[in-house]
Amino acid sequence: MAWIFLIIGAFFETGWAVGLKYTEGFSRLWPSVFTVIAMALSFHFLSQAMKTLPVGTAYAVWTGLGAVGTAVLGMVLFGESREWLRILCLLLIFTGVIGLKFITPQT
Numbered sequence: 001m002a003w004i005f006l007i008i009g010a011f012f013e014t015g016w017a018v019g020l021k022y023t024e025g026f027s028r029l030w031p032s033v034f035t036v037i038a039m040a041l042s043f044h045f046l047s048q049a050m051k052t053l054p055v056g057t058a059y060a061v062w063t064g065l066g067a068v069g070t071a072v073l074g075m076v077l078f079g080e081s082r083e084w085l086r087i088l089c090l091l092l093i094f095t096g097v098i099g100l101k102f103i104t105p106q107t
Helices: 002-023 029-049 056-076 083-104
Strands: none
Touching: 002 029, 002 056, 029 056, 056 083
C-alpha cells in the first residue's frame, strides 16, 4: 500500500507544481486554492508511504515522479522543449525510480 500512497503523492506533487504556474504568484484565488490543497495532499500521501518505506527511497521516488510528471505536463500544457536529450534525461529519472522500487525491501 505504501507504493500506492507514494504514487498518489507524486500525482498531487505534479498537480501543485503545475498549479503554481496558474496562481500567478498566488494572486489568483482558485488556482491558489487548488495548489495549496494539492500540496497538502501530496505531503499527506508521502507521509503515509514513509510509515513503511525508507525515507531516502520514499523521498527520491516522490520527487522523481513529481519532476517527470511536471516536466511532461510542461511540454504538453506550456509548449516547453521536447528535445530528445531532455526526454532521455527524464527517462533516466524514471528508470531510477523503477530501480528503487525493485531494490527496496518490502515491509
